[in-house]
Structure formats: C-alpha cells, structure tokens
Amino acid sequence: MAVPTRTLANAVRALAMDAVEAANSGHPGMPMGMADAATLLWTEYLKHDPADPKWPDRDRFVLSAGHGSMLLYALLHLTGYERPTIEDIKGFRQLGSPCAGHPENFLLDGVEATTGPLGQGLAMAVGMAIAERHLNAEYGDGLVDHRTWVIAGDGCLMEGINHEAAGLAGHLGLGRLIVLWDDNKITIDGATSLSTSEDIEARYAAYGWHTARCDGLDAADVRRAIDAALADPRPSLIACRTTIGFGAPGKQGTAATHGAALGAEEVAAARKELGWDAPPFEIPAGIAKAWREAGKRSQSAHSHWRARLDANAGKAEFLRRMAGELPEGFSLDDYISGLIAAPQKVATRKASEMALGAVNDLLPETIGGSADLTGSNNTKTKSQNPLTKEDYSGRYLYYGIREFGMAAAMNGMALHGGIIPYGGTFLIFTDYARPAIRLSALQQVRVVYVMTHDSIGLGEDGPTHQPVEHLMSLRAMPNLDVYRPADAVETAECWELALRRAEGPSILALTRQNLPQLHTEAAPNLCARGAYRLRAASAPRRVVLLATGSEVELAVAVADALEGQGIGADVVSMPCWERFEAQDEDYRAGLLPGDSLLVSIEAGATLGWERHTGRSGLNIGLDRFGASAPGGDLMKRFGFTAEAIVPRILERLEPFE
Numbered sequence: 313m314a315v316p317t318r319t320l321a322n323a324v325r326a327l328a329m330d331a332v333e334a335a336n337s338g339h340p341g342m343p344m345g346m347a348d349a350a351t352l353l354w355t356e357y358l359k360h361d362p363a364d365p366k367w368p369d370r371d372r373f374v375l376s377a378g379h380g381s382m383l384l385y386a387l388l389h390l391t392g393y394e395r396p397t398i399e400d401i402k403g404f405r406q407l408g409s410p411c412a413g414h415p416e417n418f419l420l421d422g423v424e425a426t427t428g429p430l431g432q433g434l435a436m437a438v439g440m441a442i443a444e445r446h447l448n449a450e451y452g453d454g455l456v457d458h459r460t461w462v463i464a465g466d467g468c469l470m471e472g473i474n475h476e477a478a479g480l481a482g483h484l485g486l487g488r489l490i491v492l493w494d495d496n497k498i499t500i501d502g503a504t505s506l507s508t509s510e511d512i513e514a515r516y517a518a519y520g521w522h523t524a525r526c527d528g529l530d531a532a533d534v535r536r537a538i539d540a541a542l543a544d545p546r547p548s549l550i551a552c553r554t555t556i557g558f559g560a561p562g563k564q565g566t567a568a569t570h571g572a573a574l575g576a577e578e579v580a581a582a583r584k585e586l587g588w589d590a591p592p593f594e595i596p597a598g599i600a601k602a603w604r605e606a607g608k609r610s611q612s613a614h615s616h617w618r619a620r621l622d623a624n625a626g627k628a629e630f631l632r633r634m635a636g637e638l639p640e641g642f643s644l645d646d647y648i649s650g651l652i653a654a655p656q657k658v659a660t661r662k663a664s665e666m667a668l669g670a671v672n673d674l675l676p677e678t679i680g681g682s683a684d685l686t687g688s689n690n691t692k693t694k695s696q697n698p699l700t701k702e703d704y705s706g707r708y709l710y711y712g713i714r715e716f717g718m719a720a721a722m723n724g725m726a727l728h729g730g731i732i733p734y735g736g737t738f739l740i741f742t743d744y745a746r747p748a749i750r751l752s753a754l755q756q757v758r759v760v761y762v763m764t765h766d767s768i769g770l771g772e773d774g775p776t777h778q779p780v781e782h783l784m785s786l787r788a789m790p791n792l793d794v795y796r797p798a799d800a801v802e803t804a805e806c807w808e809l810a811l812r813r814a815e816g817p818s819i820l821a822l823t824r825q826n827l828p829q830l831h832t833e834a835a836p837n838l839c840a841r842g843a844y845r846l847r848a849a850s851a852p853r854r855v856v857l858l859a860t861g862s863e864v865e866l867a868v869a870v871a872d873a874l875e876g877q878g879i880g881a882d883v884v885s886m887p888c889w890e891r892f893e894a895q896d897e898d899y900r901a902g903l904l905p906g907d908s909l910l911v912s913i914e915a916g917a918t919l920g921w922e923r924h925t926g927r928s929g930l931n932i933g934l935d936r937f938g939a940s941a942p943g944g945d946l947m948k949r950f951g952f953t954a955e956a957i958v959p960r961i962l963e964r965l966e967p968f969e
C-alpha cells in the first residue's frame with residue numbers, strides 16, 4: 313500500500329524538529345508547515361536524480377525561505393542523496409556538518425543556491441528560469457526542458473527584490489517558474505497583519521503571473537494547484553495556506569515556532585499529535601523506503617536524456633558549457649595585438665565594449681545586459697540580439713531599472729550553468745545590487761559586473777552619482793575581484809582574467825572619460841599579477857607611485873615632474889588588489905620597496921591604501937562627497953593634478969634629506 317503523503321511529510325517534520333532540538337538552534341516552524349506541500353512536490357513533480365545531482369536537465373529547486381533549511385536537508389536525505397547523511401543532519405548547524413544554518417550551494421549537492429537573505433532565492437530562481445529557456449532555445453527540448461521551483465515565505469514576498477524579480481519574470485513570460493508561497497501569515501514579530509495588508513496575488517497577477525490558492529496542508533489540494541500552474545503558460549504563484557509549526561500542538565500557528573527549538577515537552581507532544589513513534593533521527597523502514605523510491609522516479613527520464621545527449625551533435629559543446637569551461641585556446645591576444653598596432657584613446661567603458669566584441673564572438677555562453685544604462689555601460693555588442701519573451705535565444709537582456717534584480721538573476725544564471733552572465737550599471741549603484749554581489753562571492757559563481765562611471769571623473773551628474781567609498785568597500789568583500797583598468801589594453805586583460813575566474817565574481821570599474829593608451833608594446837597579461845611596474849624610475853628612485861584606472865595617467869605625469877627635479881619615481885599600475893595580494897612576498901616587496909616613499913593615487917576613499925603604502929606613505933584620494941561640475945574641473949578642484957600632488961610629495965620627501 314502506498315504511504316500517504318502526510319506520513320511521508322511527517323518524516324520531514326520529525327527530522328526538522330529533532331535537528332533543531334539537537335542544535336538548540338534553528339527554525340522548525342517553516343519546515344513543519346510546508347512539509348506536506350514540499351513532500352508532494354518532491355515525490356510527485358520534481359524531476360531530479362539523487363544519484364546524479366548535477367544532471368543538467370534536472371529541475372531546479374530553490375528554498376528561498378532559507379531559514380527553513382532543515383526542510384531541504386530532510387528532502388535531500390530522504391530522497392537518497394549521498395549527503396546529507398543522518399549524521400550530517402545530527403550535526404545540523406555545527407562545525408563540519410554540511411547542514412549549515414542556511415543552505416549553502418557549495419556545501420551540498422542539491423542545494424542549488426545559497427539562501428537566507430530573504431527574497432534573493434526567488435530572484436535567483438528567475439535567473440535560473442531565464443537560463444533554462446535560453447539554453448532550450450539553443451539546444452532544444454531534447455537536452456534542455458526543465459522547471460524551476462521555489463518555496464518562498466512571507467518575508468521573500470515582502471522584500472523589495474521580489475518586485476524586481478517578479479516583474480522581470482512576468483515580462484519574460486517564464487512559465488516554467490513555479491513559486492509555492494508558504495502563506496502562514498506569520499513572521500518573526502508575529503502576525504503578518506502587524507506590517508502588511510497588501511493583496512499579493514493581485515500584485516502578482518498585475519506582473520503577468522498566474523496565481524492560485526490552495527490548502528498547503530492538504531496534498532490533494534496542492535496537487536490541484538500545481539497541475540493548474542503546469543497548465544498555465546505564465547509563471548505561477550501558488551499561495552499555500554499553512555500553519556507554521558504544524559503538528560506542535562502548543563505552539564503551532566505562532567511565531568514561537570519560527571526560529572527556536574520547540575523544547576523537549578513540545579516535541580513529545582508533537583510526536584503524539586502526528587502519530588510519530590520513532591525515536592529522534594530514525595525513520596521507520598517502510599517510510600524510508602517509500603521516500604527512496606520516490607527519489608528514483610526520474611531515473612528513466614534521466615537515462616532517456618543521456619541517450620539523446622549521446623546522439624546529439626552538440627554534445628561536447630553542451631557539456632563544455634555546462635561544466636563552465638572556456639573553449640580550448642580562448643584568448644584575447646589577437647584583439648590586444650590590434651590595440652598595440654593601433655593604440656586607442658578611449659574611455660575604459662568603451663574599451664570594455666571593444667573587448668566584449670571579441671569576447672562575445674569567442675564565447676557563445678555570454679549573456680550581457682544592463683539595468684537600463686546600455687548606452688552608458690557599453691555592454692551591448694553588435695552581434696547580440698535581445699533576449700525576449702518571443703525569442704529566448706537572444707544574448708542581451710534589458711533588465712530595466714532593477715540593479716538588485718539583475719545581479720540576483722545573474723547569480724541564478726551562473727548557478728544554473730551553461731551561461732556566463734555579465735551586466736552593467738553605474739559603479740555607484742553597486743549599492744543597490746550589493747546584497748546579490750555578496751551572494752555571487754559567497755556562492756563562488758562567475759558573474760562579471762560591468763560598473764562604469766567609476767569616480768568624480770564622471771562629472772556633471774554630481775555627488776549622487778560619483779562613487780567615493782565604493783572601490784574600497786568592494787575590495788573589502790571576500791572572494792570578489794575588483795578590477796580598475798587604466799587603459800584599453802588593461803581593460804581587455806582584466807576582462808580575460810574575469811572570464812577565466814570560474815570560482816567567483818569580478819567587478820570591472822570603468823571610466824566615463826577618455827584615457828590614453830599607456831601600453832604600446834606587446835607584453836604578457838600584466839594585470840594577472842594585480843599590480844606591476846608600468847614605468848621604472850630614471851633618476852635614483854625615491855618615490856613609488858601606485859595608482860589605478862584613470863589615475864595611472866596622472867601618476868605618469870607626476871613621475872615626469874619628479875624626474876624633472878632629479879627625483880626618481882616608479883609608476884605602479886595596480887588594477888586588482890586581490891590578485892596582487894596573491895603574489896609571493898618577493899614580487900610584492902620588489903614592487904613596493906621599503907626605501908622609497910610610497911604614494912597611492914586613486915580618486916576614491918583613501919581608507920585602506922595604508923596596507924600598500926605603509927603608515928608613513930602618502931595617500932592621495934577623496935574622503936568626501938564630490939560635486940557637480942565637468943569631470944576635469946572636479947579633478948582639479950579635488951587635487952588630482954600633478955601640480956597639486958608634486959608639492960605634497962616634495963614636502964614628504966624633505967625629512968629624508
């Protein structure tokens with residue numbers, strides 16, 4: 313006899329409450345409330361194969377309500393994934409267990425995205441759904457034909473990003489995206505009525521979504537709603553009315569079950585209520601077996617897919633792309649040789665567009681885009697057509713004014729695989745996208761951020777648009793490479809490095825204003841070391857000038873002036889701190905010798921430059937907001953001229969004399 317969904321779901325409930333109890337930390341309420349709906353989804357609908365968690369054509373499941381992580385760990389364990397084991401689950405939230413407080417994509421196969429920052433899971437799922445349709449357009453139903461499922465909470469649907477993400481999904485008609493909303497009317501502070509009274513279904517309908525409602529505790533009713541969603545061509549939101557902490561008789565329906573262990577007494581009462589007799593962390597054999605069998609449901613679909621893949625002429629290319637490997641021999645050397653032969657005085661944003669012309673021809677996996685600043689970010693190249701509801705094969709996305717949504721969608725595309733997303737906005741608006749940039753870094757995904765208008769040099773738009781603290785704050789983020797190239801050659805080199813970096817995101821900070829090409833001779837990729845000597849001192853060296861981006865040109869002018877007075881000065885271009893810091897001590901010390909005055913020049917916050925110049929160095933930067941005026945005037949006003957900088961250096965040199 314088939315095991316009823318409710319009984320299967322009670323295994324999830326038991327594991328969730330036992331694990332949270334053992335850790336005395338965690339969130340039992342959400343897993344217990346959504347156990348029936350999630351069990352139905354995982355045992356009857358989700359296309360996946362626990363024996364091959366990376367099967368490219370699997371459905372993607374994103375637990376946007378990441379605090380309910382035990383729900384996902386229980387589902388993975390019960391359906392037969394190698395990890396988490398029951399021991400892993402016993403170690404929930406402890407050092408060494410892959411069952412972290414919130415699901416981490418790099419700790420467990422089957423965790424498609426790192427979630428916990430509410431709303432972002434849903435927004436990443438939109439990116440996954442875009443990736444699926446795009447690859448489907450390229451490779452056809454035979455290889456790419458899957459869905460993206462999300463479980464989202466009230467919190468996910470309150471966060472601003474859900475508006476950006478759902479608006480984009482509705483616009484693009486992503487019918488393979490289905491969101492189950494845990495409509496339990498409870499958040500941490502209590503009833504949702506404390507803080508919200510909007511009609512979420514009407515809002516989603518207005519975005520162009522199909523919406524439905526069901527009793528989330530009644531598997532048959534959830535099945536009815538999912539079937540309706542599957543039949544509808546639009547993305548779907550299914551409101552699943554549930555009771556948080558369902559089964560815990562004294563606490564269910566209250567915020568008390570949200571984020572704390574239920575307590576031994578309440579757990580015992582819940583066992584009784586649910587008719588669950590098994591001791592903690594034990595699943596009765598018949599129930600475990602039914603779960604395992606459900607986990608094998610898609611095996612034949614998987615083997616048929618393998619057969620289609622084997623017969624497909626595009627197999628090798630498809631697998632290459634899904635593995636995130638660049639084509640053999642990929643390089644921008646030819647393009648760079650062209651620059652050496654015919655130097656270009658262009659803004660680095662323009663240089664980026666030129667490099668992208670080569671990149672997009674060489675890499676069919678790129679999907680570019682911009683948050684409504686295409687003409688300013690120079691992110692679209694000639695060969696790119698728009699990706700639209702009518703034509704998902706396009707390789708350029710008009711994200712609209714949705715910086716956070718764009719960044720999260722790019723994370724989703726990168727996590728899905730098969731695509732290298734890049735997208736642009738003004739560097740200042742990394743602030744709007746920052747939580748998703750952070751998740752790019754945490755999740756170790758290759759997303760390239762094309763951030764233009766990178767200093768006061770942008771000019772007239774004024775201080776609201778002029779980044780000051782941004783470069784430094786982004787450098788402070790772990791696993792994010794921040795590039796600020798100085799000319800067209802460095803821009804191409806940085807692009808190549810960013811594309812080669814499969815294990816994390818990169819940001820290119822690019823100018824609006826033109827910069828001369830400082831490199832006129834062929835050389836290996838100098839940016840690869842993060843910093844290098846662009847020009848060595850002629851006179852005996854007393855100064856080393858360290859600069860990035862547009863200030864490298866200025867550093868050269870300063871060096872000229874110093875040399876004119878018999879003071880030797882090296883110019884070091886430092887396009888990427890992170891790469892420089894990865895170099896060996898000899899290289900770093902050789903570039904930044906202790907016997908010279910080390911001077912940093914960057915039109916941004918000075919905080920942090922002491923790391924490279926030492927406390928006795930000189931840090932020339934901008935520690936205030938900018939102003940509205942032409943860029944050249946601002947550079948003068950704020951002291952970014954050789955005339956202003958040379959005396960400051962001379963003053964500092966005197967004590968040495």
Ligand SMILES: Cc1ncc(C[n+]2csc(CCOP(=O)(O)OP(=O)(O)O)c2C)c(N)n1
Nearest residue numbers: 342428429430465466467468498499500570
């Ligand atoms: C961006 C963000 N803000 C705040 C939190 C902290 N937080 C975690 S869960 C939660 C309440 C979420 O409510 P809901 O989604 O309804 O979950 P439920 O209590 O129903 O499980 C909050 C505020 C978070 N994880 N992410």
Ligand SMILES: [Mg+2]
Nearest residue numbers: 466496498499
């Ligand atoms: Mg809730």
